[in-house]
Amino acid sequence: MALLYLYLALAPVLAIALYIYWKxxxxxxxxxxxxxxxxxxxxxxxxxxxxxxxxxxxxxxEHGQSHDVVRSFFMAFFVVGLGEELLKFLALIFVAFPRxxxxxxxxGIVYSVMIGLGFASFENIMYVFEGGIGVAFMRTFTAVPxxxxxxxxxxxxxxxAKFQRGDRRTETAIIGLVCAVLFHGAYDxxxxxxxxxxxxxxxxPVMGWAFYLSRRAxxxxxxx
Numbered sequence: 001m002a003l004l005y006l007y008l009a010l011a012p013v014l015a016i017a018l019y020i021y022w023k024x025x026x027x028x029x030x031x032x033x034x035x036x037x038x039x040x041x042x043x044x045x046x047x048x049x050x051x052x053x054x055x056x057x058x059x060x061x062e063h064g065q066s067h068d069v070v071r072s073f074f075m076a077f078f079v080v081g082l083g084e085e086l087l088k089f090l091a092l093i094f095v096a097f098p099r100x101x102x103x104x105x106x107x108g109i110v111y112s113v114m115i116g117l118g119f120a121s122f123e124n125i126m127y128v129f130e131g132g133i134g135v136a137f138m139r140t141f142t143a144v145p146x147x148x149x150x151x152x153x154x155x156x157x158x159x160x161a162k163f164q165r166g167d168r169r170t171e172t173a174i175i176g177l178v179c180a181v182l183f184h185g186a187y188d189x190x191x192x193x194x195x196x197x198x199x200x201x202x203x204x205p206v207m208g209w210a211f212y213l214s215r216r217a218x219x220x221x222x223x224x
Contacts, residue, residue: 002129004133005125005128005129005132005133005136006125008128008133008136008137008140009121009124009125009127009128009129009136010121010124010125011140012124012139012140012144012145013117013120013121013124013144016113016117016144016145016148017034017038017113017114017117020109020110020113020114020148020152021034021110023106023218023222024106024107024110025222026104026106027103027104029101029107029110029111030101033099033101034110034111034114037091037095037096037111037114037115037118038114038115038117038118038121039118040091040095040115040118041088041091041114041115041116041117041118041119041120041121041122042118042119042121042122043118044084044087044088044091044115044118044119045119045122045123047087048083048084048087048119051079051083052079052080052083052084055075055078055079055080055083056075056079059071059074059075059079061075061079061192067192067193067194068193068194068195069193069195069196069199072189072192072193072194072195073189073193075188075192076184076185076186076187076188076189076192077181077182077185077186077188077189078185080184080185080188081181081182081184081185081188082181082185084119084184085150085154085177085180085181085184086177086181087119088112088115088116088119088151088154088180089154089158089173089176089177089180091115092108092111092112092115092154092155092158093158093173096108096111096112096115097158097162102162104159104163105156105159105160105162105163105221106159106218106221106222107159107162108155108156108157108158108159108160108161108162108221109151109152109155109156109159109217109218109221110155111155112151112152112154112155112158113148113151113152113155114151115151116147116148116150116151116154117144117147117148117151119147120143120144120147120148123143123147124136124139124143124144127139127143142203142207145207145211146183146184146187146207146210148214149183149207149210149211149213149214150179150180150183150184150210150214151180152213152214152217152218153176153179153180153183153210153213153214153217154176154177154179154180155176155217156176156217156218156220156221157172157173157175157176157177157179158172158173158176159221160172161173161176179213183206183209183210186202186206187203187206187207187210190202190203190206191203
């Protein structure tokens with residue numbers, strides 16, 4: 001059963017990773033490098049777990065419990081969304097950004113997605129082993145693709161910043177971080193709160209918009 005859970009947790013991650021690798025048609029990145037960024041993303045789960053725990057304690061937020069809109073909003077946007085995406089962003093900026101292999105805008109998407117998928121894999125394993133097959137099936141079509149979509153959006157702007165001249169490089173990269181935080185926060189907020197069915201159902205347009213923008217970002221960088 002443990003092997004089945006591990007397969008169910010990692011299968012969607014591997015499928016998305018292969019899709020992004022296949023999309024990189026100009027100059028594919030070394031597989032060893034991609035594995036390294038994947039593992040780096042998984043490691044960011046450790047400090048993320050600490051900050052989420054501290055934030056949850058301060059806000060009185062416990063997963064699996066009913067929470068009001070205000071508490072859910074702050075937990076989703078300022079603890080989980082900001083904390084997790086900032087850690088991925090720092091890994092992307094300080095490890096991948098300076099490397100010579102980062103030699104085209106699409107590389108920003110590739111590296112960012114690999115970091116995001118590494119994070120998603122670690123998180124997914126924990127959730128699937130705790131919740132079972134039903135959780136695995138649900139997260140295959142929700143949380144894992146959302147981590148990838150946020151990675152694409154963040155990586156699009158970081159890839160753009162890498163080859164941008166002038167003083168706006170930092171601003172462009174920060175836009176990617178902000179977009180990822182907003183999508184992550186909106187997604188989690190819809191799921192965290194237990195006050196409104198309408199807000200819960202809003203998770204679907206949030207996901208749809210994130211997937212649309214990520215596909216558009218991939219096309220824009222590949223067209224250059």
